[in-house]
Amino acid sequence: MKIYRESLIEMKKIVARLTEQTTDLEIERRVTAIVENVRKNGDEALKDYEQKFDGISLDNFKVSTAKIDEAYDNLPSEIKESLLLAKKNIISYHELEKEQGFIDTNTPGIIRGQKVTPLERVGIYVPGGTAAYPSTILMTTLPAKIAGVGEVIMVTPPQKDGISQTVLAAAKVAGVDAVYQIGGAQAIAALAYGTETVPAVNKIVGPGNIYVATAKKQVFGKVAIDMVAGPSEIGILADKDAKPNELAADLLSQAEHDVRARAILITDDEQLAQVVSDQVTKQLATLPRRDIATRSINERGFIAVMKSIPEMFELMNVVAPEHLEVQLEDAMKYLSLIRNAGSVFLGRYASEPLGDYVAGPNHVLPTGGTAKFSSPLGVYDFVKKTSFINFSKESLVDDLKAITTLARVEGLEAHARAIEERFNQKEN
Amino acid sequence: MKIYRESLIEMKKIVARLTEQTTDLEIERRVTAIVENVRKNGDEALKDYEQKFDGISLDNFKVSTAKIDEAYDNLPSEIKESLLLAKKNIISYHELEKEQGFIDTNTPGIIRGQKVTPLERVGIYVPGGTAAYPSTILMTTLPAKIAGVGEVIMVTPPQKDGISQTVLAAAKVAGVDAVYQIGGAQAIAALAYGTETVPAVNKIVGPGNIYVATAKKQVFGKVAIDMVAGPSEIGILADKDAKPNELAADLLSQAEHDVRARAILITDDEQLAQVVSDQVTKQLATLPRRDIATRSINERGFIAVMKSIPEMFELMNVVAPEHLEVQLEDAMKYLSLIRNAGSVFLGRYASEPLGDYVAGPNHVLPTGGTAKFSSPLGVYDFVKKTSFINFSKESLVDDLKAITTLARVEGLEAHARAIEERFNQKEN
Numbered sequence: 001m002k003i004y005r006e007s008l009i010e011m012k013k014i015v016a017r018l019t020e021q022t023t024d025l026e027i028e029r030r031v032t033a034i035v036e037n038v039r040k041n042g043d044e045a046l047k048d049y050e051q052k053f054d055g056i057s058l059d060n061f062k063v064s065t066a067k068i069d070e071a072y073d074n075l076p077s078e079i080k081e082s083l084l085l086a087k088k089n090i091i092s093y094h095e096l097e098k099e100q101g102f103i104d105t106n107t108p109g110i111i112r113g114q115k116v117t118p119l120e121r122v123g124i125y126v127p128g129g130t131a132a133y134p135s136t137i138l139m140t141t142l143p144a145k146i147a148g149v150g151e152v153i154m155v156t157p158p159q160k161d162g163i164s165q166t167v168l169a170a171a172k173v174a175g176v177d178a179v180y181q182i183g184g185a186q187a188i189a190a191l192a193y194g195t196e197t198v199p200a201v202n203k204i205v206g207p208g209n210i211y212v213a214t215a216k217k218q219v220f221g222k223v224a225i226d227m228v229a230g231p232s233e234i235g236i237l238a239d240k241d242a243k244p245n246e247l248a249a250d251l252l253s254q255a256e257h258d259v260r261a262r263a264i265l266i267t268d269d270e271q272l273a274q275v276v277s278d279q280v281t282k283q284l285a286t287l288p289r290r291d292i293a294t295r296s297i298n299e300r301g302f303i304a305v306m307k308s309i310p311e312m313f314e315l316m317n318v319v320a321p322e323h324l325e326v327q328l329e330d331a332m333k334y335l336s337l338i339r340n341a342g343s344v345f346l347g348r349y350a351s352e353p354l355g356d357y358v359a360g361p362n363h364v365l366p367t368g369g370t371a372k373f374s375s376p377l378g379v380y381d382f383v384k385k386t387s388f389i390n391f392s393k394e395s396l397v398d399d400l401k402a403i404t405t406l407a408r409v410e411g412l413e414a415h416a417r418a419i420e421e422r423f424n425q426k427e428n
Numbered sequence: 429m430k431i432y433r434e435s436l437i438e439m440k441k442i443v444a445r446l447t448e449q450t451t452d453l454e455i456e457r458r459v460t461a462i463v464e465n466v467r468k469n470g471d472e473a474l475k476d477y478e479q480k481f482d483g484i485s486l487d488n489f490k491v492s493t494a495k496i497d498e499a500y501d502n503l504p505s506e507i508k509e510s511l512l513l514a515k516k517n518i519i520s521y522h523e524l525e526k527e528q529g530f531i532d533t534n535t536p537g538i539i540r541g542q543k544v545t546p547l548e549r550v551g552i553y554v555p556g557g558t559a560a561y562p563s564t565i566l567m568t569t570l571p572a573k574i575a576g577v578g579e580v581i582m583v584t585p586p587q588k589d590g591i592s593q594t595v596l597a598a599a600k601v602a603g604v605d606a607v608y609q610i611g612g613a614q615a616i617a618a619l620a621y622g623t624e625t626v627p628a629v630n631k632i633v634g635p636g637n638i639y640v641a642t643a644k645k646q647v648f649g650k651v652a653i654d655m656v657a658g659p660s661e662i663g664i665l666a667d668k669d670a671k672p673n674e675l676a677a678d679l680l681s682q683a684e685h686d687v688r689a690r691a692i693l694i695t696d697d698e699q700l701a702q703v704v705s706d707q708v709t710k711q712l713a714t715l716p717r718r719d720i721a722t723r724s725i726n727e728r729g730f731i732a733v734m735k736s737i738p739e740m741f742e743l744m745n746v747v748a749p750e751h752l753e754v755q756l757e758d759a760m761k762y763l764s765l766i767r768n769a770g771s772v773f774l775g776r777y778a779s780e781p782l783g784d785y786v787a788g789p790n791h792v793l794p795t796g797g798t799a800k801f802s803s804p805l806g807v808y809d810f811v812k813k814t815s816f817i818n819f820s821k822e823s824l825v826d827d828l829k830a831i832t833t834l835a836r837v838e839g840l841e842a843h844a845r846a847i848e849e850r851f852n853q854k855e856n
Binding site for chain 1: 453460506507509510511513514520521524525530532538539540542543545547548558561562563594630631645648649651652655656673674677678680681683684685711715716717721759760763766767768769770771772773774775776777778779780781782783784785786787788789790794796798799800801802803804806808812813814815816817818819820821823824827829830831833834835837838839840841842843844845846847849850852
């Protein structure tokens with residue numbers, strides 16, 4: 001792995017350069033055409049695209065309940081038990097995210113409050129082929145169910161041999177309400193606008209390739225979306241006492257996802273940097289996905305050697321990684337130094353894949369530096385808030401002068417008159 | 429006003445048609461060019477655009493603290509007091525929106541939690557000319573400050589006679605940290621990417637015209653944005669006992685905003701519908717902004733007469749209005765029937781302009797049906813969440829089998845090995 005030994009200020013520039021985003025206008029244009037076509041022509045357009053992109057001709061997109069039940073019944077018990085353990089822990093964590101709204105009755109004559117309402121219907125996107133992760137189906141569906149969403153619609157690209165049995169079983173474990181075999185930008189368009197067979201949803205979540213991400217961004221506004229997901233990332237902060245073999249293994253667990261995945265180690269120990277780099281090379285040799293992982297490590301990974309632990313945190317806050325491991329002595333005490341990260345793994349035994357599967361916190365996380373302003377997918381993504389007020393006549397009188405003054409300052413005479421109309425003598 | 433007397437099913441179709449969104453590809457293209465130019469050429473591009481679009485040549489975009497202080501000192505006391513009352517009530521309401529994070533220590537050996545961190549820097553957009561509302565400066569800045577945001581940057585288009593004194597004074601009342609005289613898509617690009625003089629922010633909020641809204645959508649992902657704002661809306665539910673003159677005045681308070689604003693009344697009383705329609709015509713005659721309000725009422729407003737109160741709510745939930753007035757007997761009891769609305773005004777004295785200024789809940793609200801999935805602007809918009817876990821060795825052992833099983837089902841061998849590496853005998 002490339003090892004940098006630059007100053008903090010220099011490293012910040014390097015990180016900014018490495019993480020710069022680019023927009024592909026050609027993909028934008030292609031996606032716009034797909035979205036417009038599906039919006040206008042519905043199922044017919046979906047059929048054309050599935051034939052064209054996936055080489056599959058379908059009469060009916062919807063997967064029958066019988067097929068889903070069958071997949072669940074045939075699931076090997078070891079996998080079933082693992083999914084059920086994951087489900088239990090995801091639920092117990094996400095229950096803590098539930099919001100209650102509030103009501104303020106402290107001023108006589110005035111009631112002010114906020115109510116929390118679940119979205120009516122949401123769509124979850126599940127990538128096809130080797131990127132169809134059963135764990136992600138739990139991570140996207142369960143928070144929606146806990147929020148009280150009425151209906152969760154799953155879409156996933158059709159496969160020559162049919163949808164993976166594990167994926168269908170996971171859909172049943174998670175409580176998905178319906179599964180449609182559609183993928184790509186066309187699936188996002190179908191969820192946003194609805195077709196003859198696919199119901200329109202209020203929000204679309206879940207990871208996907210660049211076409212899916214671009215389509216999500218384009219339909220944003222018509223529906224809500226979660227953050228546009230980029231390649232996976234891990235940032236590790238480690239001192240001289242961390243175990244190089246474990247750090248290398250954790251770096252590779254992200255690198256194997258995607259050639260564009262990013263694995264970063266920041267340490268204050270020159271020797272550790274060198275040993276981890278060697279370990280990465282050694283462990284790569286026996287990985288089934290070594291071609292992907294090698295490219296990710298060589299093209300996008302790096303190790304930075306900094307002068308002190310505060311400098312390490314300062315640089316990592318600029319990276320704002322999706323996953324952050326703190327492999328430092330007494331890791332918990334550093335929580336207050338972390339500003340920007342999706343999910344934090346504290347201490348030697350909080351290895352990143354633990355969070356991918358069974359720990360409970362969500363694994364759909366902000367990538368590409370968006371942890372500076374975005375949160376993990378959560379129950380809060382599947383509700384919206386509505387404020388409300390109730391005022392007595394006397395309370396409105398108390399505020400009348402301020403309202404009419406501000407309305408007229410803003411040139412909005414009808415606003416002022418609406419209040420004054422309550423106090424006009426004449427009745428109409 | 430147009431009065432519909434259709435069935436619920438027919439009315440739902442009419443609402444869907446009336447609220448359909450369209451995309452203007454020509455504006456999209458122009459905005460893309462502006463954003464790219466500002467991203468590449470910074471201040472130089474900003475100067476060119478301000479000259480071109482606003483006809484104003486500026487050497488320095490930043491408004492001096494002295495100018496802001498002067499505006500505040502010269503503010504008429506009536507306006508100052510009104511702004512301070514609004515500030516007090518906005519703060520007391522938004523304090524109730526603060527989130528605390530959580531920590532779960534119920535399982536020995538396992539710590540799971542979520543921390544809440546304010547965004548570091550946010551930008552607020554304030555439209556120019558007659559749409560520069562001091563009240564909106566309070567509504568966007570105060571929640572950010574309550575959330576703990578380090579720096580709030582305000583941008584607003586330069587004006588021939590200089591920025592409005594009331595706007596500058598409101599910026600001081602709200603606690604804005606810096607004001608830049610830039611507007612339009614170029615201002616959004618500057619906030620997203622930063623220039624030599626304008627600092628890059630993590631999130632951009634606030635209303636603007638179609639260029640501003642399009643630019644916000646385009647930079648979404650690089651930074652966070654609030655929902656893309658459309659024209660203002662009011663939906664009123666009223667029964668035979670509601671006061672027609674007050675309903676008409678409230679409808680007009682939204683209609684005067686914009687020719688594209690939408691004012692809707694849904695009632696179960698045929699006679700009320702007719703009288704309100706007459707009142708609207710009568711009150712329009714003396715409104716200073718009657719040209720705007722007349723077009724809004726004629727082209728986009730309507731009254732629907734439905735069969736029952738439940739039908740009225742069902743239709744209004746399809747409209748999902750930005751502002752919803754419930755002018756029904758015993759209004760509070762209907763809170764549970766409301767699913768989709770930005771802000772709800774219950775009872776005769778909760779007239780919509782009360783919420784625009786001094787009641788306390790935010791007036792930056794979801795428009796165009798987006799209340800189906802979006803919330804009022806709030807303190808929650810200015811923080812992000814980070815999950816964290818800490819596991820003991822024994823707790824990781826308990827989960828080892830489930831993690832490695834799921835990792836291998838997903839074809840992610842390096843994930844499984846990262847966990848197993850913790851328990852390898854050999855030390856490296």
